[in-house]
Amino acid sequence: MASRSWLTLEGGNTTRLSEGSFQNCLSLSPCPCPPEGHPTVTGRTAHPGLTEVPFLGGFLRVEIERSALPLERVLERNGTLAILLPVSVPAIQVSGHVRQVAERWLKAQARTYLQRRVGELAARLGVTPRQLTVKDTRSRWGSCSHAGNLSFSWRIVMAPPWIIDYLVVHELAHLREMNHSHRFWEVVHGACPDYKSHRFWLRACGEKLMNW
Ligand SMILES: [Zn+2]
Numbered sequence: 001m002a003s004r005s006w007l008t009l010e011g012g013n014t015t016r017l018s019e020g021s022f023q024n025c026l027s028l029s030p031c032p033c034p035p036e037g038h039p040t041v042t043g044r045t046a047h048p049g050l051t052e053v054p055f056l057g058g059f060l061r062v063e064i065e066r067s068a069l070p071l072e073r074v075l076e077r078n079g080t081l082a083i084l085l086p087v088s089v090p091a092i093q094v095s096g097h098v099r100q101v102a103e104r105w106l107k108a109q110a111r112t113y114l115q116r117r118v119g120e121l122a123a124r125l126g127v128t129p130r131q132l133t134v135k136d137t138r139s140r141w142g143s144c145s146h147a148g149n150l151s152f153s154w155r156i157v158m159a160p161p162w163i164i165d166y167l168v169v170h171e172l173a174h175l176r177e178m179n180h181s182h183r184f185w186e187v188v189h190g191a192c193p194d195y196k197s198h199r200f201w202l203r204a205c206g207e208k209l210m211n212w
Pocket residue numbers: 025026027028170174179180
């Protein structure tokens with residue numbers, strides 16, 4: 001895991017938004033930017049040469065190796081993501097291929113990570129979700145159905161662990177309170193005392209991850 005992180009709030013200021021800014025729920029609507037806009041949100045880019053992959057709040061440096069093996073392989077080691085590409089992949093296609101491989105790897109990591117944390121945090125909250133689905137969504141981070149099924153955007157695996165925990169706790173708390181009442185937020189607070197700052201982080205920085 002690389003130590004550098006750009007997934008931090010501008011100036012570390014977590015108090016510039018009023019409490020009213022937290023009224024809308026991430027699970028019900030796309031994450032809105034702060035009213036004054038967010039200067040670091042630049043929109044989706046083509047990533048012509050992927051050199052870093054955001055993962056769990058840090059960065060993995062991408063190293064590309066060509067291999068005589070017919071299948072690609074991905075290895076995470078010492079803060080790097082080594083992508084072994086078959087020599088049969090033409091040089092002109094390497095950039096696009098690396099991007100696809102990195103994205104598949106992140107999705108697989110998201111499934112594993114979320115399954116583990118949903119299980120651990122569900123036990124802490126005393127709830128039992130029925131099914132967990134990891135989706136390729138950009139409009140919402142997570143949701144909880146009346147049937148007790150949870151779904152998450154795989155992109156959350158790029159956020160720091162405590163942000164992921166907040167999101168998981170939020171959706172699990174809906175198994176206790178299927179609303180955003182005061183009681184719901186008390187449940188969230190019980191398992192995630194710093195949830196307000198985590199919500200702020202998602203609103204301020206989440207769009208960068210959604211647009212990755
Ligand atoms: Zn909610």
